Amino acid sequence: MIVLELNASNGGMVVRIFDAHCDVLYQLFCDQHLSFERSTSLHVTYDGLKQAGVTVQAFAIYIPKQVRPESRFFVALEMVDYFYEKIVSQPNMKMVRSKREIDQLQPNEVGAMLTLEGCEAIGESLIQLRTLLRLGVRSVGLTWNDANMVADGALEQRGGGLTKFGKDVVHLLNEQQCWTDVSHLSERAFWDVIELAHYPIASHSNAYTVCPHPRNLRDDQIQALIKKNGVIGVTFVPQFLRHDVQKTTVTDVLRHIDHICSLGGENHIGFGSDFDGIFETVEQLGNVAHYTHFIDELLKHFKEEQVKKFLFCNFYERIPQ
Ligand SMILES: [Zn+2]
Numbered sequence: 211m212i213v214l215e216l217n218a219s220n221g222g223m224v225v226r227i228f229d230a231h232c233d234v235l236y237q238l239f240c241d242q243h244l245s246f247e248r249s250t251s252l253h254v255t256y257d258g259l260k261q262a263g264v265t266v267q268a269f270a271i272y273i274p275k276q277v278r279p280e281s282r283f284f285v286a287l288e289m290v291d292y293f294y295e296k297i298v299s300q301p302n303m304k305m306v307r308s309k310r311e312i313d314q315l316q317p318n319e320v321g322a323m324l325t326l327e328g329c330e331a332i333g334e335s336l337i338q339l340r341t342l343l344r345l346g347v348r349s350v351g352l353t354w355n356d357a358n359m360v361a362d363g364a365l366e367q368r369g370g371g372l373t374k375f376g377k378d379v380v381h382l383l384n385e386q387q388c389w390t391d392v393s394h395l396s397e398r399a400f401w402d403v404i405e406l407a408h409y410p411i412a413s414h415s416n417a418y419t420v421c422p423h424p425r426n427l428r429d430d431q432i433q434a435l436i437k438k439n440g441v442i443g444v445t446f447v448p449q450f451l452r453h454d455v456q457k458t459t460v461t462d463v464l465r466h467i468d469h470i471c472s473l474g475g476e477n478h479i480g481f482g483s484d485f486d487g488i489f490e491t492v493e494q495l496g497n498v499a500h501y502t503h504f505i506d507e508l509l510k511h512f513k514e515e516q517v518k519k520f521l522f523c524n525f526y527e528r529i530p531q
Contacts, residue, residue, distance in 0.1 A: 225505055225514075227264045227481075227501055228526055229267050229482060229498070230413040230414065230480055231268055231270055231327070231393070232253070232267060232269060232483055232484065232498075233327075233486040234246065234252060234254045234486045235292050235293060236270070236274070237252055237486045246297060253488075253491070253496070257499075258497055259498055260302070261502070262500070265321060266306060266525075267322055267323070268323045269322055270325045270326065270327040270351070271324070272289075272327040272354070272487070273286060273330045282331050282333065286331035293346075297322050303322055304320070306322065309529045324345070324347050325347060325391070329360040330358050332379075334359040336382060340386075348388055349388060349389035350388055351413065352392070352394075352403070359373060359376070360372065360375060360379050361373060361395060361396065361399035361402070362396040362399055363394050369398055370399065371399045371402040383407065383409070387531045388409065390403055391411055392440075393412045393415045393482070397431070407438070409440075410435060411440045411442075411443065411528070412427060412435060412441070414445035414482030414483070415427050416444055416447075416450045417429075417466045417470055418431075419469060420452075420466050421451055421453050421462075421466070432475060433473055435478065436473065441480045441525050442479055443481055443482025444466050445483065445484045446481075448488070459494070463504075476516060480520065480521075480524045481520065481521065485497065
């Protein structure tokens, strides 16, 4: 259910927000002195989340390429530790793993969901995956841009699909009622996941027809996700929004939303900003606090009911448990 609240600061309506991807944990890993509370070098901060009135922010564990294979799982655990010690330790920030836990949030509380971006962290071990799920991970991206033991990523020349181990991973995610995240996957691996996954989403990907980038989804992929009752998290990565060198604006984001809607995706659009995973940002959408302005822009182009679905309901309603 969506609760509209009167925002005292501007007298307008505030819509609940679900953001399916950010890389704050990676930034905290790179610089342990960064303050999640209000660092000016972070896109997503505690203050920013409060200012925008975000209801749920997903925090991804991402293992940087330079980490040696034998250290990757430990680095993942380090990021889980940051999630517990620096994110959900803030007053009014609560870890959320299910719809029920989101429903239990008080109006002044922000939910934090732990996710995994790329299975590099687990090598070829279901035990390590199960451990991360037990620690609270609720959505698993199978690859980053390269190949790993699970599948090939979007920029891997070979373009392979799911490995045998990758299929075991998807089965485990089905069994544990977790999202399987197709963002960053090769096309072939995408179609393998569509075959197998019960709960597929794309946490941060745009429409290839609007901006032909290998990280974006082609129309048939978007339609397949819709058919599988998945959600496409439209992302604010400038290179995935337009392919020329023009500055990216909110209008570019709207073009992707329009296109996905034209494919029948009104009930399957969400947002996955990729804040703190990007260097350049969309004009007037430079950090999480700017969601307030973004909502105003969305309300100029879409009905309130649609805006509420894009910003919150579509992801929320498809949480498997
Ligand atoms: Zn990413």
